[in-house]
Amino acid sequence: MKSVKTMKPLLLAEYTATSCVGRGMAQTLAALIEQRSGLKRCEFETVKIDTHIGEVPGVDSQRLPAALQIFDCRNNRLAELAVRQDGFFDAVQAAAARWGPRRVGVFIGTSTAGIMQTELAYRARDAVSGALPPSFEYGATHNSFSVADYLRQRCRLEGPAVAVSSACASSAKVFGSARRMIESGLIDAALVGGTDSLCLTTLYGFHSLQLSSPAPCRPFDAARDGISIGEAAAFALLERVPENLDGNSVLLYGVGESSDAYHMSAPHPEGLGAKRAMQAALAAASMEPGDIDYINLHGTGTPSNDRSESQAVTSIFGPTTPCSSTKGATGHTLGAAGALEAVISALAIRNGLMPGGVHTARIDPTLTAHYIRENRRAPVRRVLSNSFGFGGTNCSLIFGRAG
Numbered sequence: 001m002k003s004v005k006t007m008k009p010l011l012l013a014e015y016t017a018t019s020c021v022g023r024g025m026a027q028t029l030a031a032l033i034e035q036r037s038g039l040k041r042c043e044f045e046t047v048k049i050d051t052h053i054g055e056v057p058g059v060d061s062q063r064l065p066a067a068l069q070i071f072d073c074r075n076n077r078l079a080e081l082a083v084r085q086d087g088f089f090d091a092v093q094a095a096a097a098r099w100g101p102r103r104v105g106v107f108i109g110t111s112t113a114g115i116m117q118t119e120l121a122y123r124a125r126d127a128v129s130g131a132l133p134p135s136f137e138y139g140a141t142h143n144s145f146s147v148a149d150y151l152r153q154r155c156r157l158e159g160p161a162v163a164v165s166s167a168c169a170s171s172a173k174v175f176g177s178a179r180r181m182i183e184s185g186l187i188d189a190a191l192v193g194g195t196d197s198l199c200l201t202t203l204y205g206f207h208s209l210q211l212s213s214p215a216p217c218r219p220f221d222a223a224r225d226g227i228s229i230g231e232a233a234a235f236a237l238l239e240r241v242p243e244n245l246d247g248n249s250v251l252l253y254g255v256g257e258s259s260d261a262y263h264m265s266a267p268h269p270e271g272l273g274a275k276r277a278m279q280a281a282l283a284a285a286s287m288e289p290g291d292i293d294y295i296n297l298h299g300t301g302t303p304s305n306d307r308s309e310s311q312a313v314t315s316i317f318g319p320t321t322p323c324s325s326t327k328g329a330t331g332h333t334l335g336a337a338g339a340l341e342a343v344i345s346a347l348a349i350r351n352g353l354m355p356g357g358v359h360t361a362r363i364d365p366t367l368t369a370h371y372i373r374e375n376r377r378a379p380v381r382r383v384l385s386n387s388f389g390f391g392g393t394n395c396s397l398i399f400g401r402a403g
Contacts, residue, residue, distance in 0.1 A: 004283035009251040010179060012399070013189075013239045014091035016082060017343040019232035019330045020054035024085035029347050032355045035375060037329045039216040039228050039359075047203050051212040054230025054331030055198060056081070064150075071150040073114035073141035075197040079151060082195070082233035091237055092155045092191055099188040105159040107178045108148040109170030109194035111335030113163075114141035116199035147195050159187050165335065167389030168298070170194055171234070172338025172397055176255040178238050193235030194339035202334065203229055217301035217332070218359040219325035220310070220371045224301045230331025234339035236346075247403025250346040253382070254285030254398035261392045267305055271312025274298075274386065277394035278316055281384060285398045289317045292398070293378075294354045296341050296385040297369075299325020300332050309386065310367040322372050328358035338387035338395060345383040345399045352379050 016024060020038030021031035031038065039052040062077040083089050096104050121136040140146055148163040162177055164170045171194020178190035206212045206229060213226030241251065257280060260273030267274065282289065295317070298309055313323060326344050333340050348354060354376040363371050382400040 004280045006286050007179060007284045008183060009241055009253050010182065010238045011241045012250045012252060012346055013237040014088055015236040015343050015346055016086040016088040017234035017340050018056060018082040018085055019333060019340055020056055020230055021329050029351060031329060032353060035356055035358050037216060037358045039331055044198050045200060047200060049203060049207050050214045052216045052228045053198065054228060056231055068150065068153060070137055070140045071146060073117040075114040075147055075195055076150045078197045078231060078233045079147050079195040082235060088235060095189045095237055096157055101156060101158040103159055103188040104157045105178060105181055105187040105190040106148050106152045106157055106161040107174035107190055107192045108151060109164045109174045109335050109338060110144055110147055110196050111165055111167055111170055112196060112199055112202055113144045114146050115201050117141040119200050151191060155191065166393040167391060168334050168337055169387045169389035169393045169395045170335035170338065172387035172395035173257060175252060175397055176257055179255055189237065189239045191235060192238055194336035195233040196333055196335035197231045211302055213301060216359045217328055219299035219301040219328055219357055220306050220363055220367055221360045222362045222364040224303060224306060226302055227300045228331040230333040232330065232333035232336040232340045234336060234343045236342065245402050248350065249402040250349050250399055251402050253400050254281040256280030256284060256396040258394045259392055267308040267388060269308055271308035273392050273394045274309055274312040274388055275315055277396040278384065281396040281398050292321055292382050292384045293380045294348060294383050295321055295323035296345050296383060297323050297325040298386040298388045299327055301327060306367060310369040314368040319368050320370055322354050322376060323369050324355060324357040324372050326355055328360060341385050342397055345385045348383055349380050349399060349401050352377055354380060
């Protein structure tokens, strides 16, 4: 692996998350402490699939500001719901006032964006010509850039805006994109995160690949048989580390990315791409494997993914570093997973909590990573969070306490 440049840590000045386990930080933390899952049997829209999903209640009733109605779709409604939580919108406004709106960038990950708006538009096609309804706005809804554009306008920011769509690593990779722009001096702060919402294409697509589990997903379980699709929106405000820093602050210490392109949908059987991403994150943070207290696994609950990730983790960290997947609680939120689990990592650090894997009843004895099923209360100074996507796009992030 080529040498990786050590990065300067960045401050997670604010952060928030909304998923099926709760809206905002308090509800999310409570679900982790209670080991409560938000997965339920699929009753979404017209979908007829025997599976469980992580649906966020109240998304359909959420309204966008009148001036931004052109962006109206499920994905942007979910983003709006989340950006209002935990005082996050006000924190972004304060950053824009502090640095100037042109010095705050927007970096958002998503996979299917507002594709459901297109699904609805197809139902309303002209019976004769087949034309989509005049009200359909592809650019402001279905387009992958839609959510980044929406948040940029919603937060009245004028810095660079980027949408990353690299499957399930999308909203982890935005941390790397923002970090590079901050280090280059182009911006001083960034709104980073991810939004991915439920749609028919995703649910039927994963079902057609035989990757959806009829039961709530159970990562690392001996009887694991697939994923549970979820939806989420999670955001963080990244800034340079100030001189006077609260010792309880959470910093982004390392970003590691790799692309192994082993297979369109299957991971490398030995997890080589995952291994390179984790090694790159450690190198960027100038850390050794022993510096990591807990690993938030990608842990989707499919036989091949969990097996390859376990091998990759063990090859670097050995069999003793505690790790788990929180997807048994939230479901796999696809393009939002990296950001959601980044926020969960920050909560783990701030609250001395290693969350146990929900729904996992009997750990697969052939998997060598040290998977934990029950919560552990202990000081957590450094967390590594993994996000791996189709096509071999991989990203690992390292977060840690400042003090």
